[in-house]
Amino acid sequence: SLASPSSPQGSELHGWRPQVDCVRANELCAAESNCSSRYRTLRQCLAGRDRNTMLANKECQAALEVLQESPLYDCRCKRGMKKELQCLQIYWSIHLGLTEGEEFYEASPYEPVTSRLSDIFRLASIFSGTGADPVVSAKSNHCLDAAKACNLNDNCKKLRSSYISICNREISPTERCNRRKCHKALRQFFDRVPSEYTYRMLFCSCQDQACAERRRQTILPSCSYEDKEKPNCLDLRSLCRTDHLCRSRLADFHANCRASYRTITSCPADNYQACLGSYAGMIGFDMTPNYVDSNPTGIVVSPWCNCRGSGNMEEECEKFLKDFTENPCLRNAIQAFGNGTDVNMSP
Amino acid sequence: EAPLGLYFSRDAYWERLYVDQPAGTPLLYVHALRDAPGEVPSFRLGQHLYGVYRTRLHENDWIRINETTGLLYLNQSLDHSSWEQLSIRNGGFPLLTIFLQVFLGSTAQREGECHWPGCTRVYFSFINDTFPNCSSFKAQDLCIPETAVSFRVRENRPPGTFYHFHMLPVQFLCPNISVKYSLLEGDSLPFRCDPDCLEVSTRWALDRELREKYVLEALCIVAGPGANKETVTLSFPVTVYDEDDSAPTFSGGVGTASAVVEFKRKEGTVVATLQVFDADVVPASGELVRRYTNTLLSGDSWAQQTFRVEHSPIETLVQVNNNSVRATMHNYKLILNRSLSISESRVLQLEVLVNDSDFQGPGAGGILVLHFNVSVLPVTLNLPRAYSFPVNKRARRYAQIGKICVENCQEFSGVSIQYKLQPSSTNCTALGVVTSPEDTSGTLFVNDTEALRRPECTKLQYTVVATDRQTRRQTQASLVVTVEGTSIAEEVGCPKSCAVNKRRPECEECGGLGSPTGRCEWRQGDGKGITRNFSTCSPSTRTCPDGHCDAVESRDANICPQDCLRADIVGGHERGERQGIKAGYGICNCFPDEKKCFCEPEDSQGPLCDALCRTII
Numbered sequence: 001s002l003a004s005p006s007s008p009q010g011s012e013l014h015g016w017r018p019q020v021d022c023v024r025a026n027e028l029c030a031a032e033s034n035c036s037s038r039y040r041t042l043r044q045c046l047a048g049r050d051r052n053t054m055l056a057n058k059e060c061q062a063a064l065e066v067l068q069e070s071p072l073y074d075c076r077c078k079r080g081m082k083k084e085l086q087c088l089q090i091y092w093s094i095h096l097g098l099t100e101g102e103e104f105y106e107a108s109p110y111e112p113v114t115s116r117l118s119d120i121f122r123l124a125s126i127f128s129g130t131g132a133d134p135v136v137s138a139k140s141n142h143c144l145d146a147a148k149a150c151n152l153n154d155n156c157k158k159l160r161s162s163y164i165s166i167c168n169r170e171i172s173p174t175e176r177c178n179r180r181k182c183h184k185a186l187r188q189f190f191d192r193v194p195s196e197y198t199y200r201m202l203f204c205s206c207q208d209q210a211c212a213e214r215r216r217q218t219i220l221p222s223c224s225y226e227d228k229e230k231p232n233c234l235d236l237r238s239l240c241r242t243d244h245l246c247r248s249r250l251a252d253f254h255a256n257c258r259a260s261y262r263t264i265t266s267c268p269a270d271n272y273q274a275c276l277g278s279y280a281g282m283i284g285f286d287m288t289p290n291y292v293d294s295n296p297t298g299i300v301v302s303p304w305c306n307c308r309g310s311g312n313m314e315e316e317c318e319k320f321l322k323d324f325t326e327n328p329c330l331r332n333a334i335q336a337f338g339n340g341t342d343v344n345m346s347p
Numbered sequence: 348e349a350p351l352g353l354y355f356s357r358d359a360y361w362e363r364l365y366v367d368q369p370a371g372t373p374l375l376y377v378h379a380l381r382d383a384p385g386e387v388p389s390f391r392l393g394q395h396l397y398g399v400y401r402t403r404l405h406e407n408d409w410i411r412i413n414e415t416t417g418l419l420y421l422n423q424s425l426d427h428s429s430w431e432q433l434s435i436r437n438g439g440f441p442l443l444t445i446f447l448q449v450f451l452g453s454t455a456q457r458e459g460e461c462h463w464p465g466c467t468r469v470y471f472s473f474i475n476d477t478f479p480n481c482s483s484f485k486a487q488d489l490c491i492p493e494t495a496v497s498f499r500v501r502e503n504r505p506p507g508t509f510y511h512f513h514m515l516p517v518q519f520l521c522p523n524i525s526v527k528y529s530l531l532e533g534d535s536l537p538f539r540c541d542p543d544c545l546e547v548s549t550r551w552a553l554d555r556e557l558r559e560k561y562v563l564e565a566l567c568i569v570a571g572p573g574a575n576k577e578t579v580t581l582s583f584p585v586t587v588y589d590e591d592d593s594a595p596t597f598s599g600g601v602g603t604a605s606a607v608v609e610f611k612r613k614e615g616t617v618v619a620t621l622q623v624f625d626a627d628v629v630p631a632s633g634e635l636v637r638r639y640t641n642t643l644l645s646g647d648s649w650a651q652q653t654f655r656v657e658h659s660p661i662e663t664l665v666q667v668n669n670n671s672v673r674a675t676m677h678n679y680k681l682i683l684n685r686s687l688s689i690s691e692s693r694v695l696q697l698e699v700l701v702n703d704s705d706f707q708g709p710g711a712g713g714i715l716v717l718h719f720n721v722s723v724l725p726v727t728l729n730l731p732r733a734y735s736f737p738v739n740k741r742a743r744r745y746a747q748i749g750k751i752c753v754e755n756c757q758e759f760s761g762v763s764i765q766y767k768l769q770p771s772s773t774n775c776t777a778l779g780v781v782t783s784p785e786d787t788s789g790t791l792f793v794n795d796t797e798a799l800r801r802p803e804c805t806k807l808q809y810t811v812v813a814t815d816r817q818t819r820r821q822t823q824a825s826l827v828v829t830v831e832g833t834s835i836a837e838e839v840g841c842p843k844s845c846a847v848n849k850r851r852p853e854c855e856e857c858g859g860l861g862s863p864t865g866r867c868e869w870r871q872g873d874g875k876g877i878t879r880n881f882s883t884c885s886p887s888t889r890t891c892p893d894g895h896c897d898a899v900e901s902r903d904a905n906i907c908p909q910d911c912l913r914a915d916i917v918g919g920h921e922r923g924e925r926q927g928i929k930a931g932y933g934i935c936n937c938f939p940d941e942k943k944c945f946c947e948p949e950d951s952q953g954p955l956c957d958a959l960c961r962t963i964i
Contacts (some may be wrong), residue, residue: 107400171718232632261493262443309663311631312588315497331401 001286022090023083025075026190031305034312035070038063045094068093068334076111079281080191088244100170109174110254113274117342120196120273136291142338143214148282157191167220186224187284188288199276201317206296213294219283225290232307239286252278257331265336269330272342275333289324299334300325353379353388353451353502355847361494362419364471365478370424374410374517377417377467378448380500380507390417392446395463398437407447418515419449419469430473440787445673446470458615481521486577489517489526489850490567493537493943498585502556503592506537506549510811514544519963524571531564531580538563539587544949555587555624581724586771589762594712597674598622600823603718607723612687613761618654621717623677627660630705635660638705641679644698644716645948654721656685677701680699681719688817689726696720707782726762729754729815730824738777738807740800740832741865742793745899745906747890748778752788753813753822759787763816768809775804778828780811781898789813791828792899800834835865844905846937846944854884861886861899861906874933877919881931881946883909896926908937909943918946 020028025215029035038053045060072094077087091109116315163185167177186284190198200227204218206212231239240246256274259266267275282289292300304325308319324330336342364374379388383781392412398404399686409429433445446468448461461468473495498509498910512528528544537550547563564582568717599622606619630638641656662883664671679699699717708715736749751904753764769774779794787810792957798804807828813819838857845859845867858865864885870892872882885891891900891907900907908914910927928935933948 103401170922172924226402235633309628309632309635310659311629311634313631314673315499316385317584 019074019076020071021077021081021111022072022075022087022109025071026090026124031306032051033342034066037094039070039072042067045345046093046096047116058258064094065094076291077109077140079110079252079277080256085245088248092244093245097175104320105254106247106251108252108278110252110255110278112197112278113256113271116271117273117276117337120199120337121340121342134147136235141208141214143201143206143211143218145280146197146204147214150193150197150201153197155191159193161187163189167223178264178330179223182223183288186219186288190280195277195280198280199337202280202336203334205335208296210293212296213223216291216294219288219290220226224284225288226340230304230308230311232309232317233303234310234313235308236286236305243286246282246287249278249281249285250287252324253282255326257330258323259327265329265332267333272333275329276337277334279330292325300332301330301334313346352382352465353386353449354381354382354499355467356500357447357496358463358467358499360467360469361492362469362471362514363493364425364472365476366430367424367477368421368516368520370421372421372519373421374421374754375469375515376511377419377469378507378509378511378785379417379451380509381505382501384505385445387711388415389419389452390414391452393450393466395435395448397448398433399444402437403447408446412449417449419447420847421688429881430475434612444470444472448658474943475494476771478516478520481524482858484517484521484524485890486567486569486579488799489514489524489569490528490579491581496583499585499588500549500585501588501747502553502590504552506551508548510547511545511569512547524569527568527570529566529568531566536561536563552641555589556593556672556674557667559587559589559672561587576668586882589627590707590825591627591629591703591713592707593626594708595623595625595677595701595703595715597715598624602715603720604681605720606681606722608683608687608723610719610755610758610762612683612689612691612726614683614686616760618681618721619719620681620682621679621719623679623715623717625664625675625677625703626672628675629675629705632660635675639677640702640704642700645695647695649693650697653684653687654684654697656680657682671815677716680723682728683761687723689728689762689815690818690819692725692758693722693723694790695723705843723759724761728764728815728820728822728897730811730813731821732824733922734811734824734826735830736791736826737831738793738828740830740834741858742796742799743860743862743865743886744796745861745903746793746863747767747861747899748791748828748863749786750790750794751772751780751811751813751824751826752786752939762787764789765816767812767814769812771808771810772915774798775801775807777804777807778809781902783898788901790897791826794863799830805830806847808846808939843906844939846908848884849934849936851884859886859905860903861891863887872933877921877930877932878945880909882926882949883931883936885909892928894923894927894929904939908939909935912937912938912939912942912944914942914944916944916946920944920946 002335038094041059041063045054045057059176064169072090077091079259080089088109089288095107095109119244121298150160163182169177171178204211206215228234239249240250252318256268256271256278260268263270279289287302287303289303292302302321302339307314307321360375360377362375377390379390390412391414392410393409394406396404396407402456409421409425410419412419413507422647428720448466448468450466452465454938465744465779490870491515500509513526517809518522518526526538526942528536528539529549530544537553538547539550540547562582562584564580566581566582569577569579584781602621604621636658639658639660641658643654643656645651659680661672661676661678663676677763679701681697699719701715701717703713730751730753734749738748747948751766758763763808764782764787766780766782768778768780775798777793777798778791780789780791782789791916793799806938807830809952810823812821812823841857841859843860844953845862848854848857851869854867854869857867859867867884867886868888870883870888872878873880879894883892885907890897892909896907896911904912910923913926914937916922916928920928920935921930928944928946930948933946935944935946937944
């Protein structure tokens with residue numbers, strides 16, 4: 001059954017204004033003396049140890065007000081763009097000033113995704129001769145087909161073997177692998193390989209356990225996902241939010257995968273592609289999600305955390321975790337991809 | 348957050364708003380519960396209306412609150428143009444939901460900081476239409492809010508009213524529809540409705556340690572202007588919030604642990620563990636280590652330097668009256684903070700003060716003292732009186748002859764022993780010894796094959812000396828090695844290393860570095876794909892390959908490359924942790940000089956499979 005949507009702060013994403021990216025906005029701001037001096041002031045306000053006191057300062061407030069009228073206020077970033085980290089740093093330098101205290105959901109610094117799943121299906125059938133139709137027969141192992149398709153493409157094969165060999169390399173009996181390097185290699189794979197390949201491997205549909213186990217193993221979870229201890233999800237979220245990239249990817253996931261009770265698919269703007277993209281965008285960070293078991297049909301994904309030790313924040317923790325484990329939008333999107341169906345948007 | 352004050356029973360409220368709803372329409376009630384008797388709430392609205400992701404949209408000109416009852420109502424009708432005005436400011440997002448902040452008390456809280464318990468958010472979903480015709484409502488819409496409702500009640504606080512059932516706009520605009528509620532559960536639960544069942548209250552103070560979740564069920568009966576009645580059941584959870592009202596106790600009543608430090612003397616060794624139980628779940632994980640402190644009480648600087656305490660809390664469930672209630676178990680481990688020398692000897696009592704600093708109870712109830720009785724015993728080094736081993740005259744260099752070990756050496760950790768051989772005659776110094784760091788034992792090996800083959804060296808006599816590196820303490824034993832067998836000339840054309848040989852016959856005909864008999868040994872694998880038990884040729888199947896590059900093997904890459912080589916492996920294989928082949932396909936042979944190993948099936952025909960192809964197919 002579909003879980004009830006958890007918050008009403010609806011954010012169906014469409015109808016954005018055309019935006020400049022933050023690197024460009026920063027250049028525009030730098031060319032103007034008033035903007036650039038206010039921006040410098042704000043950065044100093046945010047860098048202070050006690051951020052909140054600093055922000056209460058009159059000069060900081062004034063800087064923030066001026067910057068809200070500048071191109072920096074509306075700027076966004078593109079996933080996998082050149083200087084992505086720099087772009088996100090600029091984005092958060094303004095937006096951390098605007099949101100005092102922690103919000104459960106944060107606005108995504110990324111531009112909205114306009115492509116649809118059907119585009120991928122079309123491309124996939126061009127790229128691979130056989131097995132292009134994701135619903136060939138119930139018997140075939142789609143995850144194996146996806147691996148084969150990747151190996152037939154030089155770029156996919158190269159980046160895949162790169163992350164596999166890095167994530168598989170045992171350092172010592174107590175250290176399974178170099179997790180940091182493994183995460184980096186996974187990020188490169190998902191950033192640089194077209195989603196026709198990466199989604200097929202990550203979201204392939206399965207009829208039996210062997211296939212589902214392969215699907216679970218896609219990101220080499222013993223290195224990239226599992227850890228000695230499971231942290232509390234809210235502690236993990238705090239950790240993720242200290243990192244600009246992780247924070248942005250999480251915000252993007254929330255923006256694109258949050259269950260909505262106003263759409264047929266439960267996804268914001270019925271856009272499966274956007275949800276799957278922002279899910280894949282979290283792989284290779286502290287909040288890396290994965291399939292929790294090799295159940296072929298009952299799909300449950302989660303980051304490596306649980307709600308033990310939440311104290312009085314248990315409700316909030318469960319709410320956070322359920323956006324992964326019991327999210328009808330995400331589940332519908334994964335299933336729709338596996339079945340090769342998309343919502344028909346044209347009337 | 349202040350321990351006392353009023354708090355909202357929810358952190359978020361929801362209601363629908365329609366276009367042109369008349370001024371005066373009541374919207375909903377917010378409720379505040381008391382932390383102390385006699386507190387009176389005073390509600391205050393935040394100045395602004397917010398949109399998606401806390402975008403500030405506009406000053407709130409439309410909604411007002413009754414500061415004593417908590418009733419929110421429309422002060423001014425919202426027309427289409429007002430909505431459009433708000434939409435424009437919503438950062439490009441379609442306007443669906445807006446919210447207002449409601450604060451408690453007159454304290455000037457900053458507008459930006461709205462957090463439960465002192466502030467709650469009231470969300471309004473905007474329906475871009477006028478209020479529907481009364482007859483169009485289904486019973487479901489009249490009884491149950493669109494979004495699930497849940498409540499927060501603090502334990503040990505005065506009871507109070509926390510919910511108003513009725514959906515006020517419908518009541519106001521459709522007075523002819525009668526909606527009545529009643530609570531379903533029996534008298535056992537601490538909740539009640541007033542006679543008309545408009546509002547729900549707690550009957551007495553709740554205790555989280557007895558039960559932390561209730562699911563309230565109510566019946567809603569709708570009777571329209573027509574005769575037919577409809578009933579709908581609704582349920583909503585009430586969560587009891589914890590405060591630190593339980594003192595820590597010893598788990599199972601045990602507050603003392605005794606431990607002996609003898610052979611394990613390494614930094615990081617866990618000496619003893621004690622558990623402390625606390626029925627509270629606050630402070631939570633993020634705060635816990637800061638609020639739940641432990642101090643090693645001991646004036647002795649030796650003890651302070653030598654031991655440390657590690658605290659690891661874990662949430663557990665306990666059964667109380669058939670309810671599962673969360674609680675916390677704290678594990679305190681006494682750990683060696685430095686490696687201790689073997690001469691160190693002490694008996695001491697260590698006390699660790701545990702302080703649950705948030706504990707609200709009387710006196711020093713939050714404080715516990717853990718007792719550790721620790722005996723640090725000295726280790727005396729002893730070797731057996733005499734060792735005797737045979738050695739084959741044909742043995743090659745680095746052939747392993749036997750092991751020597753001070754008493755209990757395999758249990759040692761953090762103790763470093765060095766073994767040395769003192770020959771009794773200078774002519775027959777054929778052997779060497781190395782210490783294995785893993786088990787602190789010494790391995791005897793052939794170091795000089797020429798000396799071994801001298802006719803006068805049939806009996807090699809040595810004194811073995813074991814020295815502790817740190818204290819320089821020593822012990823010794825005699826060692827007699829008898830040389831057996833006859834020597835034969837080495838075969839011509841054989842490689843230096845056994846591992847080079849790929850087939851059984853050539854393996855068993857040749858000798859190689861490290862072979863105790865002068866001949867290599869063949870290990871026949873099980874042939875089950877990529878396996879740890881692969882076929883290979885080695886100096887002695889007892890030591891090579893065993894997945895471990897030991898102290899002797901590591902002296903020369905030719906002895907056992909299967910365990911020791913850091914090299915390319917061609918063919919189906921699984922790499923060892925640091926070096927060597929963990930598992931291989933078919934026969935594995937190695938060329939140490941070229942730093943290459945090959946693993947392939949006996950009659951290799953198909954193409955070789957590398958790590959990648961194995962993971963794919």
